[in-house]
Amino acid sequence: MIDAYTLLPQPQAVRYDDGFFTPRLHKMVRSNCGSLAGRFVQTMGNESLQLRELPHQTGERLFIHLGEAVSCPMEPPLQTEGYAIVVTPQYARLVAQDVRGLANGVATWHQMVRQSASRMPCVEITDYPALANRGLMLDLSRGRVYTLDYLKDLVVLMASLKLNVLQLYIEHTFAFSFLDEVHAGSDPITAAEIVELDAWCRDHQVELQPNLQSFGHCNRLLTTPEYRPLRESDLYWTLSPADEGTYTLLKRMYDEYLPLFSSALLNIDSDETYDLGSGRSAGLMAEMGDGHLYLQHLLRLRELAAAQGKRLMVFGDVILHHPELIAKVPDDIVFLDWIYDPLDEYKTPSVFEKAGKPFWVCPGTGAWNTLFPRQEGAVRNITGLTLEGIRHGASGMLLCDWGDHGNYGMPAMSYYAYAVAAATSWSGEAVDIAQLPQAFGIALGEPELATLHPLLEGIHRLPALWSKNRSQCVIALFDEPLMGRTLTAPLPPPDLEPLRPLPAGVQGVLDAESHHLMRPIFQLPESTLAGIEQIV
Template identity: 35%
Template sequence: MALALHLLPTPRTLELTGGDVALPAALSVSGVDAEIIAVTLGARARPADAAKADVICSLASDGGDGDEGYRLRIGGTPLVTITARTPTGLRWALTTLAQILVEHPERVPALRIDDAPAFPIRGAMLDISRDRVPTMASLHELVAKMASWKLNHLQLYTEHTFAYAGHEAVWHASSPMTPDEMRELDRICATRGITLTANQNCLGHVERWLKIPGYEHLGELDRVNLLFGAWFHDPNTLIANDPAGLALVKDLLDQLLPTCSGGYVNIGCDEPFDLGHGKSKAAIEKDGFHHVYTRHVSTVASYVRAHGKRPMYWSDAEHAKPEIAALLPADIVPLVWGYDGGTEFAKRGRLFRDRGLEVWVCPGTNNWWSLTSRSQTRRANLARAAREGAEIGAKGFLNTEWGDAGHRQQWPLTLTGIADGAHSCWSGDRPFDDHALGLHVFGVPAMGAWMIALGSIESDVGVNFLGDMNASIFDAADRPDAVAKAQAADAKLAALDAALPACDALIERELRHAVAMARLSCARSQVRGTMPLDIDKRRAIGTSLAELLREHRQLWLKRSRYGGLEQSSDHYKRALNCW
C-alpha cells in the first residue's frame, strides 16, 4: 500500500514515484548551513560532506521556480536530493522534508516535489493590544510553528503595549513588550527565516492613550461618541495633522522601529472613527476628508522613511477611493483588508495597483468576537484573498488575528487560523487538508477536522455564542426559534466534547473550556427565550459562569502575561452581574 502524505502548506506538485525508502535515524545533510539544518530538522539531522551525505542540497539557476522555489527528490542515490536557486529555497525544502518525517519517521515514500509559494511575503499579524500579550515562550512557540508552515513575516499589532520610555502611565498595567524582548524576538524570527515588522497604530484606535491624563488633549473628541447609531465609544482618534499628536507618533516610532529589522512599518491609520466630528471638522469641511487624512498618513510615512524603512497602512474599504489613492506617497503599501468571503480584494486593490503602488491582501482568522471560531467564513475569506491577490499581483498576504472583545479565543483557535492562512498564502486557493492541519499544528491528524467542525457550528446552526453570552439575561431572545437553535448547537457541542481526540494536556483544557463556555451561552439563550425567567436556572447559569471565569483566568496565564486579563475578564463579569 502506498504511503499517504499530508503537508502544510500543500506543495504545488507532488508525485509519488513508487515504493518507499528507509531513512537513517540521523540524516547527514550537505550543501546548507548548519543553523538551517538545526532549525528545520533538529536532532534528526547533522551537517556532512557531500560524499557522505544522505541529503544533498545544491544551488542551481534551474533549481526551482523563483527565489523560494525548490525541487525535492526522495529515492535513489543519494537518498534525498534538493535543488533551489537560493538558500531560502533550500530552507523551505528542508522544512518540507521535516514534515514528511513527522508523518513517516522511518520509511518515507519515494517522490518528486516541485514547489514554490503563491506570494513572496506570507505573514501573520497577532493583536497584542486587545487585550492579550503573549509570554515570550508563547511567541517563541508561535515563531517556530510559523516557520514550519513556511511563513516569513510577523507583525505584532500595537496600540499601547510596547514599553515606550516617557509614557509609562499609558502602558504600566499592560505587561508590554520591552525593547529588549522585541529585539530578542527579532533575533529568533531571523534564525527561522521570518522578518519581524514594526506595527504601531498612528491615528485611530488610540483610546488607551487618550483616556490617560496628560494625553486627552491630543484627541479629536474629548467625550464618548455614538458610533453608527449603535454604541458609544471612548475617544479613539488623534487630531489629524496636529503638531503635538505628530510629535507623539514620531517619538513612538523612533523608539519602536530600531527593535525590528523588517524593512516595512505598519502605521495603522485605520478606522479613525472620530475624525471630522471634533477638532478637525473645520479642516475637513474646507479641504475634504481625503486631503486631511492623506496629509496625516503622508507625514507619518515620512517618519518611517527617515529610518530607511517603507510605510504601510490599513486601507479601509470606505477609503478605497481614487481621490485618496491619488494623494498617497508613491512608496506606501496599502493593506487591503476584509474578513469575509465577500471582501472585494481585487476591486479595491486594483485601484492602488493601477497607480503603481505595491499592494498586499489582508484576510483574517475569524477567531475574534468568537468562542469557537468561524471556520467556513475564514476559509472562504482566505481563499478569495489568495485568488484575487494573485490576480492583481499583490506582493504580500497578511493573515490577521485580532483580539476584539477581550481576546477570549483560546490559543488552539489562534494556531488553527494562522495555519489555514499559511496554506492559502503558499498554496493559493487549493483545497485545505484537515489531516495535514491536525498533524502539523497539534501532532494529531484527527484534530484538524475536529477544529474545523467546532468552528462551523455557529454558521451551521445560525447562532452567535459570544453575542448570546454578552446579551443581558433579562433581554428576551430576539429570534422566535432561538431556543431550538440553542438546543441544536448544544447537541453539536456535546458531541464534539465527547469526541475530542487525545492531545496535549493544555490544548485539551483550552478546547474543553471553549466548548464549555459555548454550551453555557446556549443555556443562557434558552433561558432568555423561555418566559417567565426561571430564577433557579438563572442562578445556576451565573454560578457556572463564575466557575468558567476562574478557568478563563487560569488558562490566560498559561500562555499570556497578566496585563489585559482584567479587561478581558470584565466582559464575562458584565454578564455575570446581570444573572
C-alpha cells in the same frame, strides 16, 4: 508505510518514482548550510546521524544530502524561497538558491518524515511561493499580551507552514519609557523582548515588522490625562491632525520603537478614523476635504518613518472612500486591503491594481468576539480574498487575528485559519477542503486535530449562534447582562451607537473626561441594584 505524502502547503509540482528510501541505513548528512542541516537532522530523530559541514562557495546552491555520495545534477527552481527535494532509493537531497528556500524545504521534509520515517516513497518535489509575503498580524492590544515564549513557539509554527511575516498589533501595549500611565496594568511587551523576538524571527526566516496604531483606535492613549488634549473629539478615538503635538508625540514614539526592528517596513494601521474632522480639525476638513486631511497625515507619518529608515504600510479602508486620491499617495507606501467577510466577490484588489499601487490583501481568522472560530466563513474569506489579490497583482497576504473586546477564545483556535492562509498564499490555489483537516494535523504534528476542527466548524451552523462578526455564546457570557447586545433581538443602527447617551441614573465607571462613548461601561447605582433584587 504510505504511497503518497499529504503536505501543507501543497507543493507546486510532485512526481512519484518507483522504489523507497530507507533513512536508517544511512549515517551521514552532508550540507553547506550547517544551521539548517542541524534542523534537518533533528527531524529524523536519529541520534546516530553524523553531520558533515562543507564550505559554501559563492554562487553555489545550498543543499542538504542524506545517503550515498553521488553526483547530483539537479538544479533548484530559480524563484526566491523555492526549493527542490529528490528522494531516490540511494539518497534524499534538498536544494535551494537561498536560505529561505532551503528552510522551506526542511519544513516540507519534516512533514514527509512524520508520515513515513522508516520507508519513504521516492519522489521529486519542485516548489516555490505564489506570493512573496505571507504574513500574520496578531492582536496584542485587546486584553491579551502574549509571552515571549509563546511568540517564539508561534514563529516556529509559522515557519513550518511557510509563513514569513509577523506583525504584533500595538495600540498601548508596548512599554514606552515615557508612557507608563498609558500602558499601566497591561503587562506590555518590552524593548528587550522585541529585540530578542526579532533575532529569533530572523533565525527562522520570518520578518518581524513593526506595527503601531498611529491615527484612530487610540482610546487608551487619549483617555490618559496628559494626552487628552491631542484628541480629535470627545470620542477619545483619533489623534487630531490639527495639533502639532500629535506629530511631536508620534516622532518620539517612532524614535524609540522603530530601531528595535530589522525590517524596513512599518504598519501604521490608521484605519477607522470615525471622528476625523468632527472636532478640532473641522476647520481643516472644511478647507481641505476629508480625504486630503487624511492624506496630509499619511505624508507626515511617512516623513517620520523615513527618518528611521522605514517605509509605510497603511490599511486601505479610508483611502478607498476617496479613490480619486489614491494616485497622490507615494508609490513606496503599501496599502493593506482588509475585508473579513465571506463574500462571493472581492472588488477592492482591482482598485489598487488599476492605480498601480503596491498592496497586500488582509483576510481574517474569524476568531474574534467568539469562543469558537467562525471557521467556515474564515476559509471562504481567506481563500476568496487571497486568490483575488493574486489575480490583481498583490505582493502579499497578511492574515489578521484580532481580539476585539477581550480575546475570548483560545489562541490555538486560530491555527486552522493560519494553515488555510499559508496554503493558499503559497500555492496560489484554493485548498482541498476534503484533504485539509488531515494535512493540518500532519503539519502541526497533532493528527487528532483532523477530527476536532470539522466539529468546531459545525458549531456555527447551530441556530442562533452564527454571525459574521460576533457570536451569541460570547454575548451571553461576557456582555453586560441587563442592557447588553443580543443577536436575537433588534439592534440600534450601528452608526447611531456613538451618539447614544448614558441612561438616566447610570454613571460611567471612568471620569467624564475619559468616558469613551463608542464602548460605554456602565455602573449601576445601589438604588438600581436594590430594585433589581426586589424584582428577583
